Amino acid sequence: MALGWGGFDRVSEFWTLDTNGDIVLIEQKNAIGAGILALMFLGGGLFAFDTSTVKCGSEAMAPTDTCQETKKGVSRTLTYQEVKDSQVRWKVISLGLGVASVGGVGWYLVQAGRRRREEQESAASVGLFMGPPTT
Amino acid sequence: MTRYEADFDEGTPAVPGEVTQAAYERRLGELRQILAPGRRSRLLFGWGVLAGISLLLSLMVTAAGSSNDAQVVITLLAVFWGITVVLLGIFGWQLARSPLVSAKARSLHMYRFEHGFVQMTVRGAQVYRWDAIRTVYQSVEKIRAKGLPLGTRHEYSVLFADGSRLNLTDVATDMENFGPVLLQEVARVQLPKALAYLRSGNPIVLGRLTLTKSGIGSGGDEIAWSWIDRVEIVDGVLRFSAGGSWLASPKTPARAVPNLYTLLAIVEQMRRPSTQVG
Numbered sequence: 001m002a003l004g005w006g007g008f009d010r011v012s013e014f015w016t017l018d019t020n021g022d023i024v025l026i027e028q029k030n031a032i033g034a035g036i037l038a039l040m041f042l043g044g045g046l047f048a049f050d051t052s053t054v055k056c057g058s059e060a061m062a063p064t065d066t067c068q069e070t071k072k073g074v075s076r077t078l079t080y081q082e083v084k085d086s087q088v089r090w091k092v093i094s095l096g097l098g099v100a101s102v103g104g105v106g107w108y109l110v111q112a113g114r115r116r117r118e119e120q121e122s123a124a125s126v127g128l129f130m131g132p133p134t135t
Numbered sequence: 136m137t138r139y140e141a142d143f144d145e146g147t148p149a150v151p152g153e154v155t156q157a158a159y160e161r162r163l164g165e166l167r168q169i170l171a172p173g174r175r176s177r178l179l180f181g182w183g184v185l186a187g188i189s190l191l192l193s194l195m196v197t198a199a200g201s202s203n204d205a206q207v208v209i210t211l212l213a214v215f216w217g218i219t220v221v222l223l224g225i226f227g228w229q230l231a232r233s234p235l236v237s238a239k240a241r242s243l244h245m246y247r248f249e250h251g252f253v254q255m256t257v258r259g260a261q262v263y264r265w266d267a268i269r270t271v272y273q274s275v276e277k278i279r280a281k282g283l284p285l286g287t288r289h290e291y292s293v294l295f296a297d298g299s300r301l302n303l304t305d306v307a308t309d310m311e312n313f314g315p316v317l318l319q320e321v322a323r324v325q326l327p328k329a330l331a332y333l334r335s336g337n338p339i340v341l342g343r344l345t346l347t348k349s350g351i352g353s354g355g356d357e358i359a360w361s362w363i364d365r366v367e368i369v370d371g372v373l374r375f376s377a378g379g380s381w382l383a384s385p386k387t388p389a390r391a392v393p394n395l396y397t398l399l400a401i402v403e404q405m406r407r408p409s410t411q412v413g
Contacts, residue, residue: 058207115272115391118342122393123269123294125340129332130325133267133296134162134250 054084154246154253157260164249168316170308172243175233177278177286178306182229186222193219245308247316254307263293263301265320270294270393273314289314315396322396329397330404339401342392344385346401351375353385360405375402 053060056067056078067078078086150166158166193215234241239257246253251264274290289310293301303310303317329339339346343353350359358377365376373395374386392398 058205118391119270119272119294119393121340122342125338126269126325126329126394127296128337129328129339130266130269130296131328133264 054080054087056083150246151255151260153260154255157253157262158246158248158251161251161262161264163251163253163262163264166246166248168247170245170247170313172234172240172245173304173306173308173310174235175229175306177288179226179229179233179235180285182222182226186219186226189215189219189222245313247313252317254301261301263295265324267296268293268321268324269296271318271321271395272390272393273318273395274390275314287311291317293317318394318396321394322400325394325397326400326404329401333401333405341394341398343387344392344398346398346405351385351402351405353387356384358382358385360402363402363406366399366402 055061056065061067061080061083063080065080067080067083069076069078150169158164193212196211196215230236232240243255243257245255250266251262254261254263270293272292274288274292276288276290278285278288289305291303291310291314293303295301303313305311333339333346333348336348345352345357347357350357351363352358358375362377363375364379367374367376367381368389371389372386373389373392375382389395
């Protein structure tokens with residue numbers, strides 16, 4: 001195809017698209033998959049960790065109680081305060097993930113709104129010199 | 136054969152009558168290229184991995200839940216298995232619509248003509264003319280996971296004069312090939328009119344960049360056309376060089392610049408006002 005300005009070679013004397021010959025924008029970090037998995041953990045965490053009462057397994061603890069915990073065959077005894085601290089820690093993590101998720105969605109919406117405005121302005125500007133299409 | 140010449144061989148499928156008729160009615164001219172539908176392999180892989188991880192998590196929760204509080208276990212099982220069923224459903228739905236298993240999907244080609252293109256969809260032939268396109272935003276992303284390259288994702292968002300929109304991704308066709316052609320055809324149609332419009336003293340807005348008879352600017356800063364000696368896109372950022380130095384402004388993400396090839400061609404022409412186009 002003969003174009004008036006010499007066509008679009010990948011690299012011209014005047015401009016360069018990229019060293020790899022592509023319009024490479026960013027490296028995506030698989031954010032969508034990570035987001036869905038984060039929401040799964042967040043949802044599970046919010047359901048599982050009710051901190052209104054301190055529980056050892058499924059039983060409510062009194063401040064004088066201790067809790068026997070077994071992990072990978074190793075048992076250890078936790079005080080009421082240690083169990084409570086652990087539950088609060090999980091709640092903080094859950095809240096942090098929740099706030100980060102809401103912030104991320106908000107940032108995305110702001111960017112999408114800006115992009116939409118720019119797109120409409122650009123389309124109107126192009127329309128001024130292009131006029132109506134042929135058919 | 137260059138990529139811009141007619142691209143046919145012995146294995147080229149016959150052009151459906153519906154496509155020929157639609158192209159004739161919209162005066163699309165000569166057929167130049169037939170592109171196969173996208174294979175959806177990355178989409179299938181992505182949903183498959185997500186569904187697999189979700190299934191694994193659900194099985195782990197099921198196995199670990201037997202010794203805990205019944206109410207919590209039931210709630211957790213409902214959440215995890217609910218998400219797993221949804222993800223498996225999406226994966227199955229995508230697989231059923233992919234050219235891997237669907238003969239119908241394998242027949243949905245893209246046809247590039249002289250003055251536009253026809254996309255075959257399940258709703259029939261969709262016809263688009265190059266001169267009806269107002270803006271094209273392009274997004275090309277290299278996907279990596281833990282340093283492992285998982286391919287490149289292409290996405291082109293096209294806005295037409297009638298306000299309608301078309302999003303073209305790797306699902307539609309081979310966008311690594313068709314994407315640059317799309318930008319190039321839009322530039323070919325828009326460039327002569329854009330240059331005449333600019334040289335008459337009218338501004339053109341392309342994303343965050345404003346082009347005038349005197350130069351190109353963004354956010355109040357403007358560089359005179361004659362100062363620009365190079366334009367470069369590196370790591371997705373469009374930047375300009377003047378006097379041998381790369382300028383801090385205007386510098387903008389390429390994905391935020393519509394009609395990128397039109398812009399590049401305008402810059403190249405405007406910095407040499409005496410050059411004639413065509």
